[in-house]
Amino acid sequence: MIRIESLDHEGRGVVHVEGKALFVEGALPGEIVAYSTYKKKPKVEFANVSRMIKESPFRVNPKCASFGTCGGCSMQHLDPSAQVAVKQRVLEDALWHIGRVKSEIILPAIHGPYWKYRQRARFSVKYVEKKGKVLVGFNEKKTRYVTDMAGCEVLPERISRLIPILKELITDLSIRSRLPQIEIASGEATDVMVFRILDPLSKQDEERIRSFSEENQISVFLQPKGIDSIHPFHPKEPEPLHYSLPEYGIEMPFRPSDFTQVNFPINRALVKRAISLLAPSRHERIADLFCGMGNFTLALARHCSEVVGMEGSPQLVRRARQNAEKNGIGNAEFIAADLFENPGKVGKFDKMLIDPPRAGAHALVESLGEDAPSRIVYVSCDPATLARDAGILVHKKGYMLKSAGVVNMFPHTSHVESIALFERNQDTKPMA
Numbered sequence: 001m002i003r004i005e006s007l008d009h010e011g012r013g014v015v016h017v018e019g020k021a022l023f024v025e026g027a028l029p030g031e032i033v034a035y036s037t038y039k040k041k042p043k044v045e046f047a048n049v050s051r052m053i054k055e056s057p058f059r060v061n062p063k064c065a066s067f068g069t070c071g072g073c074s075m076q077h078l079d080p081s082a083q084v085a086v087k088q089r090v091l092e093d094a095l096w097h098i099g100r101v102k103s104e105i106i107l108p109a110i111h112g113p114y115w116k117y118r119q120r121a122r123f124s125v126k127y128v129e130k131k132g133k134v135l136v137g138f139n140e141k142k143t144r145y146v147t148d149m150a151g152c153e154v155l156p157e158r159i160s161r162l163i164p165i166l167k168e169l170i171t172d173l174s175i176r177s178r179l180p181q182i183e184i185a186s187g188e189a190t191d192v193m194v195f196r197i198l199d200p201l202s203k204q205d206e207e208r209i210r211s212f213s214e215e216n217q218i219s220v221f222l223q224p225k226g227i228d229s230i231h232p233f234h235p236k237e238p239e240p241l242h243y244s245l246p247e248y249g250i251e252m253p254f255r256p257s258d259f260t261q262v263n264f265p266i267n268r269a270l271v272k273r274a275i276s277l278l279a280p281s282r283h284e285r286i287a288d289l290f291c292g293m294g295n296f297t298l299a300l301a302r303h304c305s306e307v308v309g310m311e312g313s314p315q316l317v318r319r320a321r322q323n324a325e326k327n328g329i330g331n332a333e334f335i336a337a338d339l340f341e342n343p344g345k346v347g348k349f350d351k352m353l354i355d356p357p358r359a360g361a362h363a364l365v366e367s368l369g370e371d372a373p374s375r376i377v378y379v380s381c382d383p384a385t386l387a388r389d390a391g392i393l394v395h396k397k398g399y400m401l402k403s404a405g406v407v408n409m410f411p412h413t414s415h416v417e418s419i420a421l422f423e424r425n426q427d428t429k430p431m432a
Helices: 080-097 163-171 201-216 265-277 297-301 316-326 363-368 383-395
Strands: 013-017 020-025 032-040 044-054 120-129 133-137 181-186 191-196 220-222 231-234 239-245 252-256 285-289 307-309 331-336 351-354 375-382 399-407 417-426
Touching: 020 032, 032 399, 080 383, 080 399, 120 163, 133 163, 133 383, 163 201, 181 252, 201 220, 201 231, 239 265, 252 297, 252 316, 265 351, 265 375, 265 399, 265 417, 285 297, 285 417, 297 307, 297 316, 297 331, 307 316, 375 383, 383 417
Parallel strands: 020 044, 191 220, 285 307, 285 351, 307 331, 351 375
Antiparallel strands: 013 020, 032 044, 120 133, 120 181, 181 191, 220 231, 239 252, 375 417, 399 417
């Protein structure tokens, strides 16, 4: 038997046995368990719990009937407040072990609500011919099989209840075996489902989908080819999706294929904290890099002289410009720019917000020179790449890591979102 030391980034219990790291599925820190190994490597071993000897006081009963099978959530068996503490430790460990930096201040975690929060999802669809049934849900853990779900506790109830109805609908379609995916995008006033179809719909299929749309107040879009082929099916002119940032008087329309944060309440809190940490003033010129469709940019524009958003996707840049115009914001400029290939073309700014994808912003932070901004707020969806970039900013570019903390954008998953503040030490010149 063993005592679990910690959790890894995938929510597995971790312990070291005879110099080897052992990862135990379903075990929590402090628990004493017996285990059975299912995979061995020279320096690592993977196991399942065979017998629970002493439970953690933070263990709870998972709310979802599919927990353990579904790959969507890995931490429902851990109390939500303890989940946040685990993620904070993951962040701190990454900062130190990868970047060799420590934050002067640990920010209070941004967290809650824990259930029915997820406004975006991608369901896999599988027609099982031998059983004559359709499966709709997330993929099973570590496999491409589709979980046989009846509902989902992290989706809004109005979406969760549609899973059995979707199964019936697709079972009756002529293309039941040629519909592999359904994308869900919810706004504050409307919901959209994008059906990925590999063959054309028959007339009867069209009638059934129209009835589904009307009976359940869902706008249905079709995607016959790539992402650019997505178009409304019923109704032909659906109500636009949108979310809002009420504190800044901003409404953000978006399309089903646009990237948006999945958790609207947490996104509002994140935007507020980013602006608080950046502390913009009316005379400053600020950059928002990897700006998407302007989630941070437009809110920042309310507080500074000028904000320039840069983003690699021309489509998102167009959307950001439209959103600025819709909200009457005239001091925001948006530029399509590849910040991975040409980071040196960013220019000079007083302050900077960076919100990169999982790959981080390595080339960008390496490119900062003597005219680098006095303050950088870095929003991250991967602690490892944040830590790597933090090491560059602190050890090579003359910044101090003033504060950092987690943002629990995805409760019950091992995903760690975080935010960090860097301030330039004016006495230190950046290394080339």
